[in-house]
Amino acid sequence: MEKPYAIGIDIGGTNTVFGVVDKRGHIIAQGSIKTAVHKEINEYVNNLAIALQEVMDQVGGSANIKGVGVGAPNGNFFTGCIEFAPNLPWKGMIPLAQMLTDRIKVPVALTNDANAAAIGEMTYGAARGMKDFIVITLGTGVGSGIVVNGQLVYGHDGFAGELGHTTIRRTNGRMCGCGRKGCLETYTSATGVARTAKEFLSTRQDPSLLRNISIDEITSKDVAEAAQQGDALAKEIFEYTGQLLGEAFADFIAFSSPEAIILFGGLTKAGSLIFDPVKTHMEDNLLPIFKNKVKLLMSELKESDAAVLGASALGWEVKEI
Known part of the structure; x- marks a missing residue:
């Protein structure tokens, strides 16, 4: 038995x-x-x-x-x-x-x-029944798991799928903990959103609820809460983050043609603030053969x-x- x-x-x-x-x-x-x-x-x-x-x-x-x-x-x-x-x-x-x-x-x-x-998504969650999908984890960093033809992609050495360390900005990119510059996770992780907020606040004069918080203590949660209250600068931070994620996803789709990209992690709690710009910029940057084919889904696993x-x-x- x-x-x-x-x-x-x-x-x-x-x-x-x-x-x-x-x-x-x-x-x-x-x-x-x-x-x-x-x-x-x-x-x-x-x-x-x-x-x-x-x-x-x-x-x-x-x-x-x-x-x-x-x-x-x-x-x-x-x-x-x-x-x-x-x-x-x-x-x-x-x-x-x-x-x-x-x-x-x-x-x-x-x-x-x-x-x-x-x-986990394939066994219990949003990817049940799927054979081709990508999970992107948006937390302190950006992680990824790529499934092709029902099999997780490990590569020859076990370390395939470091999509958070693909380069999204080759000129003047942010320093990443991995030692390289311009990695996706430096912009689109929870930490990256906080870095964007600090940059916007220190280089611009726009009024914002975020100015009521010490600049060194701002978190992605603070940005989300301000955006949900209609703060224009905070909403622009999410638009910028979603643009970079959407551009990156369009590239990821080109090499594995997934049925879906599933987002997981703390940053997804921002809901439509992050999902809407990601979807828009992903579709805008896709090859015509992939347009309107790839689902963008929220994880179904309780965090x-x-x-x-x-x-x-x-x-x-x-x-x-």
Whole structure:
């Protein structure tokens, strides 16, 4: 009889959250541990294994778990390693999938967090039934998961799909944390929206509700709230952000011809403020053969659960030990 549950783990720089998930995408049991307090990887894996055992015991133990999927920054599906992740306490190559398998005696698969989101959308969310789509995560950075013909695109080394680090501005582009200039995420992430607000406010004289906030403390949420109150400058910031995203999406569509682009992450809470300009500028820049063919959709995964659900979807596919 097929095992009824999978486990999804989302490793973030601050916290690691996990849950036991059934075939319908319901989280049956869940928990979390602090990531950042574990400076040594063996200590982290030991504590994670103890916490996982507690939730597995709630559903009858490891005998009922098909597999474990992990979403992590710089997670490589091919190697099972977290490779040189800048925002985690452990440096270099961390063979996390094997380390965790050895501790809990359940097969473990690893991928990066945006790929996990794409797998989650295909299994439980807006991409059910689709074979060709792109998930774009708009958070602190811009991540992406690309699915072609029903398969996630990993490339030859496991790191395909870094669409947030395609160059959207080649002249005088913003410095990115990756060390290059003009990357899409420097403009269209939540952090990028805040950077745009600071630039507009410091180089222009327009009145704006945002001028009531210390310029160094402005967030994308502040910009969205001002725009929703009709603030012209804030609305222009979203128009600019949506233009750049739409232009980039038109290029992405040219190389994979997706049925849909699905947006996920905190910035999507701005709703039509971001969706409308993205859609307009995407269509304006598409090759004629692609016009009016590609859906622009909001993720159907609840944000607080999405990372765990996405990772758990990988757990259903993992091979037995």
